[in-house]
Amino acid sequence: MTTSLFKARAGSDTWPWLFCLLAVCCALAVARPALAEEPAAVARSAETGAAAQQKRQQEQPLNNAPVWREVRSGDAHFTTVRGPETGVLIQSEGQTWRALRNGPVTLYGGVLLLAVIAAILAFYKIKGPLTLHDAPSGRMIERFNRFERIVHWGTAGTFLILAITGLAILFGKHVIVPIFGHTLFGYLLIVGKNVHNYVGPVFLGFTLVMIVMWARDNLWHNCDAEWIRKGGGLATGEHVPSGRFNFGEKTWFWIGVTVLGLTVAGSGLVLDFPNFGQVRQTMQTFNLIHVIGALVLLMLSLGHIYMGTIGAHGAYDSMKTGYVDETWARTHHELWYKEVKAGKPGQSPGHAPAAREVAP
Amino acid sequence: MARMKFLCDAERCIECNGCVTACKNEHEVPWGVNRRRVVTMNDGVPGERSISVSCMHCADAPCMAVCPTDCFYKTEEGVVLHDKDLCIGCGYCFFACPFGAPQFPNGPAAFGARGKMDKCTFCAGGPEADGSEEEFKKYGRNRLSEGKLPACAEMCSTKALLAGDSSVVSDIFRDRVLRRGKGAEAWGWSTAYGGGKQEQTRERKQERTQEQAQEGKQ
Numbered sequence: 001m002t003t004s005l006f007k008a009r010a011g012s013d014t015w016p017w018l019f020c021l022l023a024v025c026c027a028l029a030v031a032r033p034a035l036a037e038e039p040a041a042v043a044r045s046a047e048t049g050a051a052a053q054q055k056r057q058q059e060q061p062l063n064n065a066p067v068w069r070e071v072r073s074g075d076a077h078f079t080t081v082r083g084p085e086t087g088v089l090i091q092s093e094g095q096t097w098r099a100l101r102n103g104p105v106t107l108y109g110g111v112l113l114l115a116v117i118a119a120i121l122a123f124y125k126i127k128g129p130l131t132l133h134d135a136p137s138g139r140m141i142e143r144f145n146r147f148e149r150i151v152h153w154g155t156a157g158t159f160l161i162l163a164i165t166g167l168a169i170l171f172g173k174h175v176i177v178p179i180f181g182h183t184l185f186g187y188l189l190i191v192g193k194n195v196h197n198y199v200g201p202v203f204l205g206f207t208l209v210m211i212v213m214w215a216r217d218n219l220w221h222n223c224d225a226e227w228i229r230k231g232g233g234l235a236t237g238e239h240v241p242s243g244r245f246n247f248g249e250k251t252w253f254w255i256g257v258t259v260l261g262l263t264v265a266g267s268g269l270v271l272d273f274p275n276f277g278q279v280r281q282t283m284q285t286f287n288l289i290h291v292i293g294a295l296v297l298l299m300l301s302l303g304h305i306y307m308g309t310i311g312a313h314g315a316y317d318s319m320k321t322g323y324v325d326e327t328w329a330r331t332h333h334e335l336w337y338k339e340v341k342a343g344k345p346g347q348s349p350g351h352a353p354a355a356r357e358v359a360p
Numbered sequence: 361m362a363r364m365k366f367l368c369d370a371e372r373c374i375e376c377n378g379c380v381t382a383c384k385n386e387h388e389v390p391w392g393v394n395r396r397r398v399v400t401m402n403d404g405v406p407g408e409r410s411i412s413v414s415c416m417h418c419a420d421a422p423c424m425a426v427c428p429t430d431c432f433y434k435t436e437e438g439v440v441l442h443d444k445d446l447c448i449g450c451g452y453c454f455f456a457c458p459f460g461a462p463q464f465p466n467g468p469a470a471f472g473a474r475g476k477m478d479k480c481t482f483c484a485g486g487p488e489a490d491g492s493e494e495e496f497k498k499y500g501r502n503r504l505s506e507g508k509l510p511a512c513a514e515m516c517s518t519k520a521l522l523a524g525d526s527s528v529v530s531d532i533f534r535d536r537v538l539r540r541g542k543g544a545e546a547w548g549w550s551t552a553y554g555g556g557k558q559e560q561t562r563e564r565k566q567e568r569t570q571e572q573a574q575e576g577k578q
Binding site: 097172280283 | 370371380394397401402403405406409411425428429430431448449450454455456457458460463469470472474
C-alpha cells in the first residue's frame with residue numbers, strides 16, 4: 001500500500017525529481033563537512049537551547065516549546081545508552097531517503113531498465129548483428145592477452161553477481177516475493193546480501209586494474225572524430241576505421257567503467273563498512289548515489305554486453321580466446337589492424353601480437 | 361479494536377532509566393542492544409526535560425516501507441513487528457527510522473555483518489506461537505498475549521511512560537494536563553522541589569523590587 005502511495009505521488013511530479021536528486025546527491029557529498037556543523041549552530045540560536053528553555057520556564061511554566069524544537073532539531077543530547085546516534089531523538093532525513101528510494105528511484109529505475117532492454121531487443125530485431133564484410137581469412141591475431149582476459153572476466157563476473165543481488169535488494173520485494181513468497185526470498189536474500197557485501201570490494205580491485213590496464217588504449221585519437229560524425233556506422237552499416245578501441249568502447253570505458261564503476265564501488269564501500277562512525281544521513285546519501293549510479297551503469301552495461309555477444313559476430317570470441325580473425329580486425333578496428341601488421345610495439349602490453357593459424 | 365501507543369510525559373520523566381532496565385531484563389536483550397533509551401535535553405540545566413523513546417509503532421512505518429525482504433508486519437492492534445528469519449541485516453530500517461529504534465547485535469560491523477535486527481515489540485513477541493520458547497529467544501516475552509502491558513510502562517515509577525490503547529492513554533494524559541495546572545501548581549512539585557508556588561512568587565516579588573530599585577536609580 002505504501003509503495004503504491006509513493007508511486008501515485010511520484011506520478012505527479014516526475015522528471016524534475018530525478019534531475020534534482022542527482023544534483024542534490026552531488027551537492028550533499030561535497031557539502032558534508034559544512035552540513036555537519038550546521039545543526040549545532042542552530043541549537044545555539046535564540047529559539048532553542050538551554051537558555052531559551054530556562055527563560056521560557058519562568059515566563060510560561062510548562063510551555064516546553066524550546067525543548068520540543070530541540071527534539072525535532074536532530075541534534076544529539078545526553079543519554080546513557082551507548083551506540084550510533086543514540087542521543088538523537090528524531091532524525092528527519094530518513095523520510096526523504098525513503099521517499100526518494102521507494103518512489104522515483106525504484107519506479108523510474110525499473111521503467112528505464114526495462115526500456116533499455118526493449119530498445120536493445122528492438123535494435124537487434126530491426127538491424128540484426130554486425131557481420132563481417134569479407135570472408136574470414138583464417139589467420140588469427142592476438143587481441144587480448146591472458147592477463148587482460150582474466151581482468152575482464154573478473155570484472156564482468158563480479159559485476160554480474162553484484163547486479164543480480166543488487167537488483168534483488170531493490171526490486172525483489174516487488175518482483176520475486178509475489179512469485180516465490182516471503183520465506184524463500186528471505187533466505188535467498190540473506191545469501192545475496194552477504195555475497196553482495198563481500199564481492200563488492202573484489203569488483204573494485206578488478207575495476208582499478210582494468211582502468212590502469214586499458215587507459216592508454218582508450219585515449220582520444222583523431223579517428224574518433226569521424227566515428228562520432230558517422231555514429232560509429234551503427235545505423236548505416238558504413239565502415240568507420242578505428243584504433244584498438246573504437247569511440248563507443250572508449251565511452252563505455254571512461255563513463256561506464258571508470259566514472260560510474262568507481263562511483264558505485266566507492267559509495268558501496270561507505271555502505272559496506274559502517275564501522276567508521278558514519279551517521280545515518282551519510283549512509284542515506286551514499287545509498288542513493290550507489291543505487292542511481294548502479295542502475296545507470298547497468299543500463300550502459302547492457303549495451304556493452306549486447307555488442308560483445310549477439311550484437312557483433314566474433315566479438316565474444318575475441319574475449320574468450322583472445323584471438324580475432326584478420327578480417328574481423330580489418331572490419332572493426334582497421335587502424336589497430338594496420339599497426340599490428342606493421343609490428344608497432346606496445347599494442348598488446350607484455351605480449352607481442354602474434355599471428356596464429358587456426359586448425360582446419 | 362485497540363490501537364496500541366506509547367506516550368512519554370516529559371513533565372514527569374525523571375531520567376531514572378527504569379524503563380530501559382525493565383526492558384532489558386524482561387526480554388533478556390543481548391549486550392549492546394537497547395530497545396529503549398532515555399534522552400535528556402539541557403542536561404543539568406534548570407528546565408531540563410527527559411524523554412524515553414523506543415519504537416513508536418508508526419501508522420505508516422518507514423522501516424516497513426524500505427525493508428528489502430518485507431519482513432515487517434503490523435498486528436491488529438497497530439504494533440509493528442518483524443520476522444527475524446527474513447531479516448538480512450542490511451540496516452535500511454535503521455536508516456529510515458526517525459527514532460533510531462532498530463538495533464543490531466553486532467553493531468555497525470565491517471562488511472555490513474550487523475546480524476538480525478532487534479527492536480521494541482511493544483512486548484508482543486514475534487511471528488512464532490505466543491509464549492513459545494522460540495519466540496522468547498528471538499523477540500523476548502510476549503506480555504500482550506498474557507493480557508499485560510509493556511514492562512517499561514508498567515515499571516515507570518512516575519508513570520511518565522504510558523503504554524496501551526491510544527484512547528485510554530490519551531484520556532489519562534488529557535486528564536493529567538487539565539489537573540496538574542502549570543508550573544508550581546503541578547502535582548508533586550512541592551514534594552520534589554520544596555516551596556513550590558510560594559517560593560516562585562517570592563522570587564518574582566524580589567525581581568520586581570530589584571527592577572523598581574534600578575528604575576528608581578535611573
